[in-house]
Amino acid sequence: MKKLLTSLLAVATMFTLTACGGGSNEDKPYAGQELHLYNWGEYMGENFISGFEDLTGATVVVDYFDSNEAMYIKVANGEPYDILVPSDYMIERLIQEDLIQKLDKEKITCMDELVEDIKGLPYDPNNDYSIPYFWGTVGIVYDKTKVSEADLEKEGYNIFLDTKYKGDIYLYDSERDSFMMALKALGYSMNTKDEKELEAAYNWLVKCVETMEPEIVTDEIIDNMAQGRKALGLIYSGDAANIMSENENIGFYMPETGTNLWSDAMVIPKNAENVELAHEFINYACSYDAAMDNSSFVGYTSANQEVMDELANGDFEGINAYVPRTGNDKDEVFEYDEATRKIISDYFSKVKIAASNAQ
Amino acid sequence: MKRFSQLAWPYMIWVVLMILLPMLLILVYSLTTSGNEIVNFTFTFAHFQKFFTDPDFLLVLWRSLTIAVKTTIICVILGYPVAYFIARSSDRVRNILVLAITLPMWINMLVRTYAWIGILSDGGIAQTILGFFGLKDMELLYTEGSVLLGMVYNFIPFMILQINTSLCKMDKSLLEASADLGANKVQTFLRVTFPLSLSGVVSGITLVFLPAVSSFFIPKLLGGGQFFLIGNVIENQFITVGEWNFGSAISMIMAVIMMVCMYAIRKIDEHNSGGGNQES
Numbered sequence: 001m002k003k004l005l006t007s008l009l010a011v012a013t014m015f016t017l018t019a020c021g022g023g024s025n026e027d028k029p030y031a032g033q034e035l036h037l038y039n040w041g042e043y044m045g046e047n048f049i050s051g052f053e054d055l056t057g058a059t060v061v062v063d064y065f066d067s068n069e070a071m072y073i074k075v076a077n078g079e080p081y082d083i084l085v086p087s088d089y090m091i092e093r094l095i096q097e098d099l100i101q102k103l104d105k106e107k108i109t110c111m112d113e114l115v116e117d118i119k120g121l122p123y124d125p126n127n128d129y130s131i132p133y134f135w136g137t138v139g140i141v142y143d144k145t146k147v148s149e150a151d152l153e154k155e156g157y158n159i160f161l162d163t164k165y166k167g168d169i170y171l172y173d174s175e176r177d178s179f180m181m182a183l184k185a186l187g188y189s190m191n192t193k194d195e196k197e198l199e200a201a202y203n204w205l206v207k208c209v210e211t212m213e214p215e216i217v218t219d220e221i222i223d224n225m226a227q228g229r230k231a232l233g234l235i236y237s238g239d240a241a242n243i244m245s246e247n248e249n250i251g252f253y254m255p256e257t258g259t260n261l262w263s264d265a266m267v268i269p270k271n272a273e274n275v276e277l278a279h280e281f282i283n284y285a286c287s288y289d290a291a292m293d294n295s296s297f298v299g300y301t302s303a304n305q306e307v308m309d310e311l312a313n314g315d316f317e318g319i320n321a322y323v324p325r326t327g328n329d330k331d332e333v334f335e336y337d338e339a340t341r342k343i344i345s346d347y348f349s350k351v352k353i354a355a356s357n358a359q
Numbered sequence: 360m361k362r363f364s365q366l367a368w369p370y371m372i373w374v375v376l377m378i379l380l381p382m383l384l385i386l387v388y389s390l391t392t393s394g395n396e397i398v399n400f401t402f403t404f405a406h407f408q409k410f411f412t413d414p415d416f417l418l419v420l421w422r423s424l425t426i427a428v429k430t431t432i433i434c435v436i437l438g439y440p441v442a443y444f445i446a447r448s449s450d451r452v453r454n455i456l457v458l459a460i461t462l463p464m465w466i467n468m469l470v471r472t473y474a475w476i477g478i479l480s481d482g483g484i485a486q487t488i489l490g491f492f493g494l495k496d497m498e499l500l501y502t503e504g505s506v507l508l509g510m511v512y513n514f515i516p517f518m519i520l521q522i523n524t525s526l527c528k529m530d531k532s533l534l535e536a537s538a539d540l541g542a543n544k545v546q547t548f549l550r551v552t553f554p555l556s557l558s559g560v561v562s563g564i565t566l567v568f569l570p571a572v573s574s575f576f577i578p579k580l581l582g583g584g585q586f587f588l589i590g591n592v593i594e595n596q597f598i599t600v601g602e603w604n605f606g607s608a609i610s611m612i613m614a615v616i617m618m619v620c621m622y623a624i625r626k627i628d629e630h631n632s633g634g635g636n637q638e639s
Contacts, residue, residue: 352587353415
């Protein structure tokens with residue numbers, strides 16, 4: 001027994017030694033350095049981080065956030081990260097407030113591999129600051145056994161006011177997605193600055209929470225819809241793709257009145273400590289292998305064209321949520337406007353209070 | 360004795376830095392308008408006015424207080440017998456039982472609350488068990504009941520330990536005296552044991568009620584996004600809305616409410632122990 005242990009130990013030591021030797025190898029120029037990554041939870045493939053570490057020899061320290069707003073507070077208060085993955089409108093805000101830096105375009109080698117539709121979007125017209133990571137839309141996830149498609153087509157987002165489905169719906173706990181739904185249900189632009197329209201949307205949401213007994217959730221919707229616990233929910237396309245690959249009774253519907261075309265992209269904050277390595281990371285994240293790992297594991301649509309095409313015809317074949325809709329004039333990209341954001345935030349906290357008081 | 364007073368200095372510095380200064384900052388925030396620099400104050404009572412003139416906010420405050428009161432009452436009713444039983448056990452058993460009560464607290468509160476989500480969710484263990492008794496498809500998670508359960512579960516150890524301590528500290532000879540004077544067990548409990556343990560109950564109430572009023576992650580996790588108590592309103596103002604001034608104002612209001620509660624509880628306590636001393 002003792003002998004066995006000793007030999008095991010010896011083998012283990014040998015491995016450690018080789019591992020160390022590999023780490024200090026000259027073709028790993030970033031050995032010993034650290035990259036601080038701030039990303040969404042459940043947004044990376046299983047081998048995504050270790051793949052980058054193997055490639056560069058650097059260590060990646062990951063923190064997770066669950067809302068753009070939570071991320072913003074940390075970054076605005078000076079927490080030093082090398083890479084963030086915020087959404088479109090938040091990138092716009094970070095640019096306006098001078099919190100992120102321009103990318104060194106010469107170091108970014110992956111632009112040609114990306115999907116054309118998500119390059120040069122209004123929040124960053126020349127991709128000076130950001131390189132897309134995932135993208136998608138927002139739509140209605142529904143249980144085909146409980147919801148008729150005729151209802152969806154006829155009512156669009158107003159199905160969330162249809163008392164036939166009372167107590168059987170999920171809302172998403174995010175102010176901009178909730179207001180997008182309400183504004184689109186009413187036929188307005190989701191980027192409206194008109195206070196009357198915003199108030200109408202607020203009233204729409206209050207009516208919904210007061211009459212429909214919704215549950216206001218975030219990521220819980222994924223498991224719950226996959227197990228068919230409720231009939232309807234507002235959801236990101238990537239989460240819907242994930243659910244649909246688990247449960248074939250689930251469908252994803254995008255109302256004709258329009259939806260939000262969103263993208264999450266990688267940016268480098270002003271106070272990043274390892275800008276060089278951050279550029280390296282962006283290139284890595286866009287590359288075929290890494291993007292494939294991420295997208296096939298998480299279910300969100302890849303920004304890499306080849307990966308997207310391959311998955312759309314492979315793992316996610318027949319799942320309409322995986323390929324975001326393009327070509328509908330009423331689909332919009334969210335724009336950041338401080339004054340409107342304040343109004344919407346204020347309204348949304350009152351919607352939640354109304355939901356709570358309605359119980 | 361005077362020499363030792365110098366030892367209090369580090370403590371004083373700690374109190375100023377960690378408690379007084381942040382409180383002052385919150386106060387300043389609550390009384391100023393947003394967006395201005397620290398050097399350039401604009402004082403306003405608008406945030407307090409906004410809170411007190413909006414029936415929705417007041418309703419949320421009222422709900423938070425009622426839930427906290429319910430939690431506290433349940434904790435006293437369930438906690439007292441447990442504490443009494445522990446206090447009456449032999450030393451060895453008592454140590455084990457106290458350990459058993461404290462043991463779960465070694466695990467992070469958030470993690471334990473997450474565990475309840477799994478237990479209570481649709482198709483979870485709790486629902487399966489209820490299914491055997493013909494109570495199928497009863498909604499357990501995201502109800503007021505689940506929030507109450509989460510609060511009681513998280514805060515009851517504080518109640519039990521406080522009551523247990525006060526019961527253990529009690530002079531046993533008083534019970535013998537009471538028996539000698541002809542009181543039966545019920546009379547002894549009602550007239551000797553219970554009044555003497557009241558100080559423990561009172562500090563237990565403080566330790567349960569205060570966190571229960573302001574807790575935000577228990578309602579968030581077990582009540583869902585549609586269960587919005589005052590703690591959630593504050594969190595929301597800071598994290599999502601970005602209105603630190605309004606959030607600070609609500610925090611100040613809560614601080615004042617809690618101070619009033621603590622003062623009232625202490626008065627009751629003093630009144631009781633004062634009475635007890637005179638009798639003995």
